[in-house]
Amino acid sequence: MNTPEFTNLEQAAVLARELDQADPLGGWRERFHIPRDDRGGEQAYFCGNSLGLQPKATRAALEADLNMWAEQAVEGHFAGPHPWMPAHEFLREPLARLVGAKPHEVVAMNSLTVNLHLMMVSFYRPEGVRRKILIEAGAFPSDRHATWSQVIFHGGDPEHDLIELAPDPDSGLLDDRRVIEAIEAHAGELALVLLPGVQYRTGQLFDIAGITATARRHGVPIGWDLAHAAGNVPLRLHEWDCDFAAWCHYKYCNSGPGAVAGCFVHERHGRVTDLRKLPRFAGWWGHDAGSRFRMGPEFHATPGADAWQLSNPPILALTPVRVATEMFAEAGMDALREKSEKMTGFLEAMVRRLLAEHVQIITPADPARRGCQLSLRITHPEHSGREVFEYLTGQGIVGDWREPDVIRVAPVPMYSRYDDCLRLVRALMDSL
Template sequence: MENSLSYAQQQDAEDPLKSFREQFHIPKDIQGNSLIYLCGNSLGLQPKVTREYLQQELNDWAHHGVEGHTDAEHPWLPYHEFLTKNMAEIVGAKPSEVVIMNTLTTNLHLMMVSFYQPTKSKFKIVVESDAFPSDKYAVESQLKFHGFDPKEGLILWKPRKGEELCRFEDLETILKEQGDKIALLMIGSTNYYSGQHFPLKKITQLGHEHGCMVGFDLAHGAGNIQPDLHDTGADFAVWCTYKYLNSGPGSLGGCFVHERHAQNEHLNRFAGWWGHNKKTRFNMRHEFDALPGAEGWQLSNPPILSMAAIRASLDVFAEAGFKNLRAKSEKLTGYLEFLLDELNTNNINIITPRNKNERGCQLSIQVKNADKKLHTKLTEAGVISDWREPDVIRVAPAPLYNSFEDVFEFVQRLKEVL
């Protein structure tokens, strides 16, 4: 690697995915200059084709009214099925194990209804200590709902003193000491703060060895890393689609249920009519008959406009190929890491793992003695990144629309601000 603009431009010229940048709207400043957008870990950019996909559904609604459920170009009744294959490939699952529905935390609660089955002696839940707050709130509320004190029932998998990353051997110790009391491991696959990607298969095997259910929050994993959910063997997983999957603010989430649970009639679930047998769904007199697989956890008929935006992005992913995107992501993030090291300053610490297999595209940059003023100055310099208290700037070069030149220019502007 070389610390030069010409090198970055050469990498972009040789990038087989370079044309995909032109398929996205890149935000601009008031002078019309493109901003350096490195915040796809918070909200992905809009594919240009999204407008066309949404307009098609608006046209069908205008022309067909209720008949659009069957007569639209993409009929609304089975609309979620148009998303399943591409989504399953991105998360490494079988199509029957995946469904797009609801939003992330709603799906997390629905999964815990089924897969958190506490007893008086085996009721504890393990989460990573710096899990995204919504996950922590959700598991605490589940503990309360079942009559347990969160202070007693919640176990935090913590980094060691003076460290930023969680060690797998410390999770092993937790399970060895308290496995007979733990009912569920609910871990964020890629930690939102540090960017650490956890070993999902090892965690799943460890949990199952101790009779625990295992689930993952892929909010910062889906579209970023390949979780190989089916082979991992996790019982369930949930994710959102508005970060790396570019479906728009607050869009729907995704859900994975391993096929071994596909027809388990003994699992509790909160049911709704869209999870009912498709053949008799509209005969309102039938008792609930759950669809096999992940579809059986659906509640309501889906919001088509949100799904249209997801379909637009997933079609772009399918065209690019996720393996290709992951390969570019490793190069982009590796180049960012190289350039930050080239700054040769003791003020900067990258807390994200150096091993490319233990991270996605996000690097979390800790700047000594910095506060949010540093992030504000970066924003004024034309960089859209993300600040997380107390002292971390999160930077995520997304391979679909970010370039090597983006990465080079970001580090130059960071250097100027410092």
């Protein structure tokens, strides 16, 4: 993004106002509930990387389900515009567009870590010398816990069978080339590669396509945790040939706390319905839909990602996901990405030009290597990062803190304004 020149906060304020007035997605903010600060004004909300805001349409959709339950009871499985029996099917198209997949390659189910474990049942199959899992050092704790416990479950030793790639000690970033080189160096002993699409602490976007191509070339299964990528950056999971991916919907996808998660399984695996050839845990909702209710004892897997389902979906939890993903389909991921790059670039320019002496941005400067999140480190000799974070919170500016020293802020293109970014920078200047 080529940000127009400005040298002070007043000029930045004029630019923010002009950018908001010209924003083609500016009207989307009105479709969300914006929390209020202690003074009664709207918060400047930069925490969509932790919990997205509530779409106003969610309440009506949930009330429709509650009314259906009250008025129709069990018949609600078959009645109305969104009957419960095929509820997960209504998400196929919008989910597929969200992550760049074919509709039969995606399914909404469970939570993120549960889905990672279910995927590893199928794709982490240590045998012979190929027993190791490659992850990043400093991975989100749940990913590390999941891989660590899977190694133990399969009789391995995490000290030996878990390869953790450490980031550069100065930048805190893990270069894509180092990941590719590590896969090439350890290919003969790797049983799985599991990495984040966007690193939760630094906001770094990995080269999913290039890393996946390397793993596939060496016959190593590869999966992606897209918790901070889904709804944040454009994805092409089918085209990139990923084996599997999992993500949550409560961050950038605005589907509510603990929302039902999403899962991708490439169609080449979805075609394999024989569990002896591709093991998986089985449950009745993964059974072929045509014979599911014959209630027979044998399991016949349905084709596609649906086969990894265990139970029928929780309707009241699935409905907010349907509402939110339909909003993404309407807005268009390309348009959202365009605004994201422009707005995050504006925030970055203000921090670098007005606060460079005391605020360090550890997120990559290249827009192609990040989403909308910027991770800030306070370098002021007299003010700690934690003190600055608490000051921002007191001013109604909501980001989040990650130990030991990072303030994460994410201007989300669906509901954030350029003026929110200005307000954040003004508060940072006041605090320092």
